[in-house]
Amino acid sequence: MTGAVPAMALPTEAAAEPLLEVRDLVKHFPVRGPGLMRGPRAVVHAVNGVDLAIRPGETLALVGESGCGKTTLARAMALLLRPTGGSVRYKGEELTALSPARLRPFRHRIQFMFQDPFGSLDPRMRVSAIIAEPLVIHGLGTRPERRGRVAELLASVGLQPADGSRFPHEFSGGQRQRIALARALAPEPELVIADEPVSALDVSIQSQVLNLMKDLKERLGLSLLFISHDLAVVDFIADRIAVMYLGRIVEIGPRDAVARAPAHPYTRALMRAVPEVAGDRRRRGAQAAGGSAQGEVLGGDVPSPLTPPTGCSFHPRCPFAEDICRETPPPLEPVAAAARGGPPHLAACHFKDELSKLEAGR
C-alpha cells in the first residue's frame, strides 16, 4: 500500500482497555468513469492507514477539512462500511470478518448520529416510532416497556411526551437532532459516533444541543466519537483531539496539548483559523507580537485524494517543508514536550518537537 504510515503501537494505559480500536484501517473507493474501464482503475484513498482507539467514557474529537476522510472513517468504525483493509476491534473482538448476522449484537452498542437533521429521520414515521426502532430491531423490551423508554428518552433530550406522536417535519433542525440523539441512546449504547451533528444547525442552537450531548454523555458514562470541522465546538466537548489530513491522522493527543501546543503544521493552521474573541487576544497580547505567528496562512487547496503527494502528504502546503518532507513520510510518534501522564500526544511531522514549542500564535 503506497505511503501507509507505519504507526507505533499505542501505549496502553494501565486500566483503560479501549472500547473500540482500529488498526491500520484502509478504505479505498474505486472510481468509475466512461472510458476508464480499459486502463488502470483510479482509486480514492479515503482512509489511508489509521490507528485510533476510544476508551470508555472519553470524548474523542476528530477534526479535519471536508474531504479528509473523517466521515468515511467514522462510518467504517460504525460498521456502515466494510474497510478495504485493517482491523476494527470492539473490546478486543475483531469485527471486520463477521457476517451481518454475527455483527448485529455489536450494532446496538455502537450508535451513529448523522449530520443532516432533515434526512436522518424517516418523514413517514412518527417520532415515537423512530426512537423506538432500535429497540424493535434488537428485540429489546415489550411494547409497554418500549413506550415507557421512549417517554423517558424524550424527556431526557428536552422534548415533550406529546411530541412522540408528531412527525419529523413538524420540528426544527435542533429538535430533530435531539430526536436523533434520543434514537441513538435508546438501546443503551456504550459508544456514540456523531458525524458533525451540529454543523447544520444555527449557532445559537448548536450550544444547546452540545450541552445536552455533553450532559447525557456524562450521566450515562458513554464514549463519544465526535466528528467536526469546527474547532470551537471541539474545544468545548473533547477530552482528546485527533486531526486528520488526506486519509491519515497527523496529530492526536489530549485537548489542551493539541489545542495550545500543536505539533503539526496543519493543526497549527487550523487553530489559527479559529476566530478570536477580543478578551483572549488581550490576554495573550505580549506573546502574539513575537514569534512566527503571522504569515502562516495555508496556501493552495487540498490535493485530490486520487493522487496523494509523495513523502509527507502535507508538504505542498506546509510553510515549514524541507527536502526530507518531500521524500519520507513522517511516522506518528510521541511529541517530546508532552506532559507526563494522561493520554500520549503524537504527531506525524519531522519537526514536531520544535513546532510544539512554538507559541501557537494565539
Place this chain on the structure above:
Amino acid sequence: MTAAGGQRLPPPRPLSVLLWRRFREHRLAVASAWVLIGLTLLSGFAPVIATATGIDAGEVDLYNRFAGPSFSHALGTDELGRDLFIRLLYGGRVSLFVGFAAALASALIGTAIGLFAGYYGGRLDAFLMRLTDGVIALPLLPLLIVLAAVDLAKLGLPEALIQSEDVSLYRIMVIISVVGWTTVARLVRGATLSVRERDFVLAAVAQGAGGVRIVATHILPNVVSPIIVATTLSVGNVILFESVLSFLGLGIQPPIPSWGNMLSNAQELIWTAPSLAFYSGMLIFVTVIAFNFLGDGLQDALDPRAVRR
C-alpha cells in the same frame, strides 16, 4: 428558526393540506376527478337506477328499435330495443371494474419488482430491468391477442371455471396485469433508488435492520406517491386495452356488457344507427382522458420538482 430548547414552533400545515391546495390549482384534474366520481357512482349503482326507473337493461322490445332519445329512454334504444342509457351504465360497471382491478394488480406486481430491483441493485436489478425493457419493447397488441386466444382447457384449468360466465372477466384481468406492470415498475425503481440513499435508510442499516424490514418500513411508505401517480395513469391504458380486446371479440364476452363489446355490436350498424357507436366509444374516451388528467394533476401536486402548469 428561533425556538429555544423548551419552546415549540406552531405545527406547520399537515402535508395533505398542502398537496390538496396544489392539486386544486390543476382545474382539469379536479374536473376529471368529479367526472370519474360521477361515472363510478352511476355505473356502480346501475342496478339501483334500473329498478328505480323501472327499466330493465335486458328487456327486448322489437317494436321500439333504434328509437331516439325520449322521456322513457334517455338516450334511445339499441338494435334490440333495449334502453341504451342503462346498458351503457351496466357496461361502465364492467369496464371500470376491470380497469381498476387490472390496474391494481399491475401496480402490485410492478411495485414489488421495482422495490426489489431498486433496493438490492446489482444483478437482480440488471436482470429485472432487462426483463422490463423487453416487455416494453414488444408490440403489445398482437401478443395480447395471442394471450387472449389461449384455450384455457389446455392449461389444465378446472372445467367449471372455464364454462362459467365470468371467465372472460378474469382472463382479461390476468392478461392485462401480465403486461401492464412495466410503467409502475420503472417509476418505483427510480423512486426506490433515490430513497435508498437517504440518511434514514442508512440509519436503519446501522441498526442492523434486514433488507425486508427496510424495504417494507422505510422505502415503501416513501414511494407511495409515485405509485399512486403511476397507477392512476395506467388505468387509462388498461381501459383502452380492455376495450380493444373486447371490441375484437377476445375480451369480455356477451352477455356481459362492456363498452368495448357494445362498440363491437355497433360497428355493424353504423350505416343505420351511428349514434350507438358514438356513445359507447365516447364514454371510453372521456373516462380515459379523465384518468390521464387526474394522473397528471396528481403528478404535479405530489412531485415538488415538476414543472407547474
Place this chain on the structure above:
Amino acid sequence: MTRFVFVRLGETAVVLTIMSFLVYALIGLMPGDPIDIMISSDPHLTAADAERLRALYGLDRPIVERYRDWLEAALRGDLGYSRVHARPVLEILLPRLANTGVLMGLSFVLSVVIALPLGIYAAMRPYSRADYAVNLLCFAGISIPVFWLALMLIILFSVMLGWLPAGGMGTIGAESLGDKARFMALPVLTLTLASIGGYTRYMRAAMMETLRQDFIRTARAKGLSRARVVLKHALRNALIPVVTILALSFGTLFSGALITETMFAYPGMGRLIYDAIMGNDFNLALIGLLLATLVTLLANLAADVSYAWLDPRISYRRAGAVP
C-alpha cells in the same frame, strides 16, 4: 461504438429466441391442433388414425423437443406453410409487411411533420393559451381509442359525406394511384391522428427541458435572436430524446396499425396476424408474431444507436448497456 452495436445485436437475438419459445408455447395453447382440424374436415378419420397421425407429425412429443425441431427448421430457412392460404408463410407475410410499412411510414411522417413544429411552438410559449390548447389536444390524442376514432371517421367521411370508401385497398380493376390514395386516406388519417398526441407532448417536454438549461441562456445573453437560438442550439439537443421516443414508439405504432388495418380491411401484416390467430393458422401466426417482434426490437436498437450518435456525452465504450 461498433462493439456496442454488436453487443446489442446479440442481446436482440437472445430476446428473440426467448420470445420464439414463448410464442411457440402460446400458439400451442390455442384451441385445437392440426389433427383436430383434419378430423373435423374428414369424417372418416377414426380415433386410431388420429393417434397415428399425431405420432407421425410428432405432436405427442414434449414441447421442448417440438420447439427444437421447429427452431432447426427455421434456422435452415424453412418457416413452414400457412394452413389457410396453402402457401409458404414468408410468401404471404412479406407483401403484407410492405403494405403495413407503407401505412406506418406515411402516418409516421405525417405525424412527425405536424407534431414537431406544434411541440416546439408550444414549448416556446409555455403556459399561454396556445400551449394550453395544444396540451389539451395531446391528451385527447393519447386517450382516444383507435378503433372508435376509425369508426367516427368512417361515419363522417363514408356514411355521412360519402367522400371516401370505408375499407379495402383499391377498386378492383381500376387501381390507379389516385384510386389507391382514396382508399388509403382514412387509414392513414386514423393512424396519424392517433399518434400525433404522444409525439407532440414528448417534443414539447424535450424542448422545454432543453430551453431551460443554462447554455441556452448563455446563447441568448450573447445576443442571438430567439429563432436562431431555437434552431441552432436547442433543436439539436432536444432531438436526442425525441429520436429515442420515435423509435421506441414503434411497438405502439404497430399495434395501432393492427387495429386500423382490421377496421378498414386493409391487407397489412397486423390484420394478417389477427386473422391467423383467429383462424388457427399456427405457422402463419407464429412467424408473423416473431417478425413483428423482430422489427420492433430492431427499431429499439436503432433508437439506442442514434441516441448515442447524437449525444456526444454518452460513451458506449463500456461493455454492457447503459442503464
